[in-house]
Amino acid sequence: MSxxxxxxxxxxxxxxxxxxxxxFSAGPSVLPLSVLEEVQRxxxxxxxxxxxxMEMSHRSKVYDxxxxxxxxxxxxxxxxxxxxxxxxxxxxxxxxxxxxxLNLFACKSVRDKQxxxxxxxxxxxxxxxTWSKGGLKEVKRLGGKTNVVVDGVKAADTGTVSYSSxxxxxxxxxxxxxxxxxxxxxxxxxxxxVEMPSSLVVDAVDPSVPVICxxxxxxxSRPIDIKRFGAIIAGAQKNMGPAGVxxxxxxxxxxEREEPDxxxxxxxxxxxxxxxxxxxxxxxxxxxxxxxxxxxxxxKWAEEMGLEALERLRDARAGLVYGMMDAHPExxxx
Ligand code: PMP
Numbered sequence: 001m002s003x004x005x006x007x008x009x010x011x012x013x014x015x016x017x018x019x020x021x022x023x024f025s026a027g028p029s030v031l032p033l034s035v036l037e038e039v040q041r042x043x044x045x046x047x048x049x050x051x052x053x054m055e056m057s058h059r060s061k062v063y064d065x066x067x068x069x070x071x072x073x074x075x076x077x078x079x080x081x082x083x084x085x086x087x088x089x090x091x092x093x094x095x096x097x098x099x100x101x102l103n104l105f106a107c108k109s110v111r112d113k114q115x116x117x118x119x120x121x122x123x124x125x126x127x128x129x130t131w132s133k134g135g136l137k138e139v140k141r142l143g144g145k146t147n148v149v150v151d152g153v154k155a156a157d158t159g160t161v162s163y164s165s166x167x168x169x170x171x172x173x174x175x176x177x178x179x180x181x182x183x184x185x186x187x188x189x190x191x192x193x194v195e196m197p198s199s200l201v202v203d204a205v206d207p208s209v210p211v212i213c214x215x216x217x218x219x220x221s222r223p224i225d226i227k228r229f230g231a232i233i234a235g236a237q238k239n240m241g242p243a244g245v246x247x248x249x250x251x252x253x254x255x256e257r258e259e260p261d262x263x264x265x266x267x268x269x270x271x272x273x274x275x276x277x278x279x280x281x282x283x284x285x286x287x288x289x290x291x292x293x294x295x296x297x298x299x300k301w302a303e304e305m306g307l308e309a310l311e312r313l314r315d316a317r318a319g320l321v322y323g324m325m326d327a328h329p330e331x332x333x334x
Pocket of ligand 1 (some may be wrong): 215290
């Protein structure tokens with residue numbers, strides 16, 4: 001849903017500075033104006049360095065401060081416990097569909113569990129729309145054993161719109177903890193508009209099984225109880241910054257590998273390897289420098305706003321949009 005305002009004229013019909021339009025794109029999506037203005041101010045000469053962030057070495061002291069500052073701010077904003085690593089990667093949400101599976105199956109505790117079971121562990125998927133289905137498909141593509149815990153599309157059989165409702169938790173087909181590598185879900189299905197209350201899933205899953213959550217389109221929109229998750233993945237381009245950087249927050253014990261370190265046979269490509277990134281401050285190779293810089297500014301903005309205030313804001317905004325849809329059932333289907 002995007003505005004049809006004509007940006008080629010000098011009209012101020014939108015009432016927005018710079019003749020900007022109301023942009024409802026789910027991603028890449030709108031960034032705070034103050035962030036864009038700061039980027040613009042510093043674009044040609046970042047804080048007296050004589051160059052833009054795009055042009056500077058990722059091994060420079062200045063860039064070190066940028067990436068470390070971004071991580072530190074995010075840790076404060078989301079209250080990320082010390083036993084979680086924060087990693088900036090590339091490859092988007094889609095890259096993390098594969099990374100989630102590959103990294104979990106390279107993890108010592110998961111491999112130990114699998115050895116004990118004597119056959120492949122299952123990956124449990126809660127399917128609530130396009131993106132969780134995408135995650136499931138990726139694991140199938142990689143030859144993993146999957147189990148669909150619950151599938152929102154089935155609602156279509158009952159005559160309701162597919163992915164508009166979900167069976168209640170007692171009806172879910174969660175695997176046995178000793179047979180399950182992880183449980184995966186997408187907290188906000190960007191295409192189908194289903195947002196899960198995060199406690200719904202983490203409360204339903206045995207605490208010994210890591211929960212992997214895709215928060216690409218609701219990250220920074222409300223407080224998160226990070227310690228309930230094994231890993232959180234999120235492409236930046238919806239709520240955090242420009243496309244090109246992907247955030248991973250992962251519990252550090254899930255990065256433990258068998259000794260001696262057997263990277264060669266774990267089947268995790270370097271560019272998807274959480275441990276490889278975590279051990280090199282997200283910079284085992286050239287990171288998406290500019291995108292991380294902009295994310296750092298958005299994190300500062302979120303810190304100033306406060307997550308609770310951002311949650312109230314998003315609820316008010318969603319209320320306006322969904323209220324309008326509900327008021328006109330002859331035109332919209334909410
Ligand atoms: N997960 C969610 C919730 C998404 O909305 C998207 C993209 N719209 C993706 C994953 C895929 O992300 P990417 O395009 O960065 O691969």
